[in-house]
Amino acid sequence: MSSFVIQGGARLEGEHTVQGAKNSALPILAAAVAARGECVLHGCPDLSDVRATLTILESLGCAVRRQGGALVVDSSCLCRCEIPERLMREMRSSIVFLGPLLSAMGCANLSAPGGCDIGERPIDLHLETMRALGVRVIEENGRLRCDARAGLRGARCSLHFPSVGATENLMIAASTAKGVTVLTNAAREPEIADLAAFLNACGAKIYGAGEGALVVEGVERLHGAEHTVIPDRITAVTFLTAAALTGGEILLRGARPSHMDAMLSVLEQSGCRLCRPGGDTLYLRMQGRPRRLPTIRTMPYPGFPTDAQALFMVLAALAEGASIITETIFENRFRHVAQLRRMGAFIRVEGRVAVVEGRRFLQGARVEACDLRAGAALVLAGLAAEGETRVRKIEHVDRGCEHFEGDLALLGANIVREEDDLGQEDEEA
Ligand code: UD1
Numbered sequence: 001m002s003s004f005v006i007q008g009g010a011r012l013e014g015e016h017t018v019q020g021a022k023n024s025a026l027p028i029l030a031a032a033v034a035a036r037g038e039c040v041l042h043g044c045p046d047l048s049d050v051r052a053t054l055t056i057l058e059s060l061g062c063a064v065r066r067q068g069g070a071l072v073v074d075s076s077c078l079c080r081c082e083i084p085e086r087l088m089r090e091m092r093s094s095i096v097f098l099g100p101l102l103s104a105m106g107c108a109n110l111s112a113p114g115g116c117d118i119g120e121r122p123i124d125l126h127l128e129t130m131r132a133l134g135v136r137v138i139e140e141n142g143r144l145r146c147d148a149r150a151g152l153r154g155a156r157c158s159l160h161f162p163s164v165g166a167t168e169n170l171m172i173a174a175s176t177a178k179g180v181t182v183l184t185n186a187a188r189e190p191e192i193a194d195l196a197a198f199l200n201a202c203g204a205k206i207y208g209a210g211e212g213a214l215v216v217e218g219v220e221r222l223h224g225a226e227h228t229v230i231p232d233r234i235t236a237v238t239f240l241t242a243a244a245l246t247g248g249e250i251l252l253r254g255a256r257p258s259h260m261d262a263m264l265s266v267l268e269q270s271g272c273r274l275c276r277p278g279g280d281t282l283y284l285r286m287q288g289r290p291r292r293l294p295t296i297r298t299m300p301y302p303g304f305p306t307d308a309q310a311l312f313m314v315l316a317a318l319a320e321g322a323s324i325i326t327e328t329i330f331e332n333r334f335r336h337v338a339q340l341r342r343m344g345a346f347i348r349v350e351g352r353v354a355v356v357e358g359r360r361f362l363q364g365a366r367v368e369a370c371d372l373r374a375g376a377a378l379v380l381a382g383l384a385a386e387g388e389t390r391v392r393k394i395e396h397v398d399r400g401c402e403h404f405e406g407d408l409a410l411l412g413a414n415i416v417r418e419e420d421d422l423g424q425e426d427e428e429a
Contacts, residue, residue, distance in 0.1 A: 006382035007414035012248035021232040032073040033100035035202040037224030082109040099172035106149040125166035154179030174216035175204035201225035245384040249285040292321035310377035316356035317345035336374035339367040
């Protein structure tokens, strides 16, 4: 295991280029299974979750190689429809292989991805939509045997909650189903539109992706294509918030500000000066202490994203006055609160609501990342705190933030990665 060791107090200043979106890259790589032929994908970030996805692709028989900065996936030798439990557990979003395998092979044998640190990760919506397309699903001892050898057929479906993963699985499977599929209350995240753009480049006929109701006209087969994933809106806002918390300034390049409206609005209302010069750049400058945050309620897109909740809690912890943050998407996504309290933050939690009384200072402390975004938030808290902060279990952060400490250091942060020695782990267990 590794830790980040941070000496807080340095003002961040400079330029940062936003990485490609993890949450686009993962479903698009999985969808490459359904596109018989070579897919060339640009902008996939180098992350442990992406590497885990590539391992699954290879285990299914796909050939994967790097070509310059691109990832090339060739699924013409796809020969298996089973993903071993070990690989399923390595990455929660492995369930997004369900639709691609059913489309390409007519069967998928997977294990349920299980719960995780931010709460249970049920897959009922994934299975409900697959059943609507004619898939026979047998759940046995934690394994899922899904059979569509009689053929996928288009259907009308509606999600009772706009699940991102369930929308992705349905779009991919419906692309090669017989007839037309209509999905209402579909997720509208930008990553959904990006996946649809990739599938359409492969020959699919998907209309309305990102708009809540989507129509998929099934085609005979998908072919290979070339695609560039969209910029990562969550890591983009991670760097903006890091600059804001240290009273710094940052020029982001390669961003897609229109995907970040809900988050940018909160940054502006908390006192950050934001300029959107147009195109793919964003400039932020912060002077003085953040103002009390407007009430935040995490919601499906275009609402405030749950993935940014922990980051903004750090801003609230240092802001003037009290801010209120309500988490509505995941039931257990306040685990960073206990860690932030160790740094002197004053946060009361009742159910899904956190009331954060801002403090003038946070104190460096030994804390532990409990999930990817919480880990990134603790790093930000460490950058703003007085003294030294050690963030343990940063493997969570490596799942989603590419070159995190290197990029922060380039902006002036005092942060290094250290391998934990076993004695230290025992001492802190
Ligand atoms: C995706 C993102 C994740 C983000 C989340 C919500 C990826 C790889 N991950 O996760 O970063 O936090 O969207 O924006 O894109 N649900 C059910 N039944 C289901 C599926 C989901 O009840 O079958 C519930 C979940 O428990 C959760 C909510 O729906 O409470 C949102 O889940 P979902 O939108 O599916 O998130 P993911 O696709 O897993």
